[in-house]
Amino acid sequence: GDSVTQMEGPVTLSEEAFLTINCTYTATGYPSLFWYVQYPGEGLQLLLKATKADDKGSNKGFEATYRKETTSFHLEKGSVQVSDSAVYFCALSDRLWGAQKLVFGQGTRLTINP
Amino acid sequence: GAVVSQHPSRVICKSGTSVKIECRSLDFQATTMFWYRQFPKQSLMLMATSNEGSKATYEQGVEKDKFLINHASLTLSTLTVTSAHPEDSSFYICSASPPGQGSINEQFFGPGTRLTVL
Numbered sequence: 001g002d003s004v005t006q007m008e009g010p011v012t013l014s015e016e017a018f019l020t021i022n023c024t025y026t027a028t029g030y031p032s033l034f035w036y037v038q039y040p041g042e043g044l045q046l047l048l049k050a051t052k053a054d055d056k057g058s059n060k061g062f063e064a065t066y067r068k069e070t071t072s073f074h075l076e077k078g079s080v081q082v083s084d085s086a087v088y089f090c091a092l093s094d095r096l097w098g099a100q101k102l103v104f105g106q107g108t109r110l111t112i113n114p
Numbered sequence: 115g116a117v118v119s120q121h122p123s124r125v126i127c128k129s130g131t132s133v134k135i136e137c138r139s140l141d142f143q144a145t146t147m148f149w150y151r152q153f154p155k156q157s158l159m160l161m162a163t164s165n166e167g168s169k170a171t172y173e174q175g176v177e178k179d180k181f182l183i184n185h186a187s188l189t190l191s192t193l194t195v196t197s198a199h200p201e202d203s204s205f206y207i208c209s210a211s212p213p214g215q216g217s218i219n220e221q222f223f224g225p226g227t228r229l230t231v232l
Contacts, residue, residue: 043207044209044223046220089157101160101163102158102221104157104158107156
């Protein structure tokens with residue numbers, strides 16, 4: 001079945017460091033790819049998405065490019081802030097399912113120290 | 115906009131009792147709601163999909179008689195864990211999806227409910 005594998009955490013960085021959280025997927029169809037973020041005490045929020053190969057999703061300084069050849073959707077940010085501390089989930093939604101179901105990676109906890 | 119609430123945020127119950135968790139879409143109508151379960155340091159696992167006014171569709175391995183889902187209105191879905199046991203202790207998360215967003219229906223997530231069964 002479809003699956004998402006993301007970089008194990010926790011990840012701890014200093015403020016203004018460069019961030020990469022790796023995400024790879026396996027899918028039988030043509031998935032859309034997502035990054036969700038969960039801040040402490042809050043629900044998951046959509047951070048960015050890409051719906052087809054070579055699309056780049058971006059939001060709040062975060063970027064991820066849909067790489068079909070490497071089945072990857074790595075999350076990057078050039079200069080992280082303390083406020084970016086959260087748990088990040090990579091996910092896919094396969095159009096074979098009617099684009100309704102999300103399959104999540106295990107989540108990566110990110111802590112940014114001042 | 116697009117706020118989803120869950121109640122309660124935490125619940126502790128005795129083994130053998132039933133617990134009801136509510137999921138509400140506060141500022142939009144949700145034709146579809148989803149229930150997930152999250153184990154510590156693990157991913158969210160979809161339990162079931164519910165559409166307003168119809169029976170829920172359960173994922174393989176999820177006991178429909180144990181996890182009763184009701185989606186009686188466009189803003190409310192409930193998950194009832196019946197005859198709860200300690201192994202049902204987990205973090206339960208709901209999400210809601212409004213209609214009319216084309217092929218990629220964004221899901222808006224609630225903050226989750228921590229269930230502990232003693």
